[in-house]
Amino acid sequence: MCILNKLFILSIILITSVFFTGCDKEEEKPNQNPTCNITSPANGQEINKGETITISVDAEDNDGNIAEVRFFIDGVGQGSVTSFPYTYKWKTENESLGNHTLKVTSLDNDGGSSSDDIFVTIIAGTFTDPRDGQVYNTVTIDNQTWMAENLKYLPSVNPSSDGFYNDPYYYVYYYEGNNISEAKATANYQTYGVLYNWLAAKTACPPGWHLPSDEDWTVLTTYLGGEDIAGGKLKETGTTHWWTPNTDATNSSGFTALPGGLCDRSEFFTYLNGFGLWWSSTEYSDAHSWFRILSSGNAKIRRDGCGKVYGFSVRCLKN
Template sequence: MNMKNKIWVIQLLIIGLLLSITGSCKKSDTSPRKDPIITWANPADIVYETLLSSTQLNATADVSGTFAYTPAIGTKLNVGDNQDLRVDFTPTDLAKYNIASKTVKINVINQLIFGSVTDIDGNVYKTITIGTQTWMAENLKTLHYSDGSSIPDVVSYNNTEENATKYGRLYTWDATMKGVTTEKAKGVSPDGWHIPSDSEWQVLENFLGGASIAGGKLKSKTDWKMPNTGATNSSGFTALAGGEYDANQFLTFMLQNEYAVFWTSTEVSSTKARERYLSYDNANSSIYDWYKIMKYSIRCIKD
């Protein structure tokens, strides 16, 4: 082999060696980066006006780096369920690890302050102020009007005291109104309270965002048949599905844990009055005009 060929072979070997080294370097440079593991659970519910802090914004990662939260520490969230909290994590070693993020949910609840009222029979009820109105936060249980006379046509679901204690009693419209037909009548209410009219229910619904969602904000989160759609009880009204006694057609108790039905003091005709009802399968506060002989739950409103 002459000198020229030898030089040519040596050059090829050098080029091959350089390509091999370059390939190795490229392989090392393009190795995939790992995703860091972020650990962060849904925080416990907080009361409205509680500022976000490290108690809620407490994510950790399996590598070192920095956390950026949205919303940030010190933020005051509005009342509502399932609100997003997000963290963006930037690893210190970006050559080995990717930027990562995680989202959790938090519920912000009203700071509910309950009062109380006592009826003629000594039953004590929670009360709650919602907007400009103060309502009973429990169903009425009394067997007597405030003058001491007995209330006719009053029952408890399945005629048990256990149901009366938990769900209150069920009253006809005439008994509820104590025989009068005037809106906002005192009826079966304790002194200083009355039976809410249709328009007073509308004020309540409007304050809670409208009838299509107010039912969810009125319903208790427990003691309803699933799915209990939209139930947050953010108002503190704590509506329970006390059911009804159908004295019109079936002559039986029905719909406990499915429907909460409340008489209003608004008369529709000589045989019918207006009710409000809440259902387990939607978030509405609904209107229905039905027979006065039906027996429903009662919620009183403060004068």
């Protein structure tokens, strides 16, 4: 056979081989981006300040795998997960009231991504006392839900000259009468609430709530960083109600502690704006109980004990 014929036949074989090889090889498909949707909370949902919210995400990738889901609050990265379920727990106790943007981004194993975002509104929780219609702001701190205002329940009222530890007594700072309506009309009642001797405080909280125990106060204090700094996180900011300098007051907990002063066993009112004092339900003798005190002059919360005859403020804790 002529050498030219052999070369021609060889060329035909090579061309045919290349053609069929090219036909057998499939074209690479472009990567499809994953899907990503926030399923909880709902867009526009209102959330009580202090609640822990679970952000849940539905993420899928039709041509691969979800490699990571990232979570953002108001544009700031909070963390990520790499496996199902795609969730993140958001603690809202240190967040400001108002609107917040929640965003999530899913990434697949080929570098594709997609995002979803919603807004939610953090509001102050409220509770209405069925006994007198008084409405209180509430706040959840860790697993405890507290009233964020001093209790105002006032079934009767006494002047500072009245008082003993074995009967309930109710006082309104600087009010020296027995007329409930007059006492409730005072600015001190409306701002700082009622001062209770211990026996009155023991039963003052509404149904579903209770006077916190010494242990309840300790749990709160520990969660907020301990006795030396927790007071600053509990106190209302500024000097509208607290004396200057109201040291290290941030109210980052949302507790909004106010300095309601006390009714002294010596039959006078004292320390309004300087100190806030709150009873616990825990006794250490027939005539004495533990309480907590905050000062305008430092960031501490102090545990102390005294006679049940004193008139202190009350913060109720949800059962």
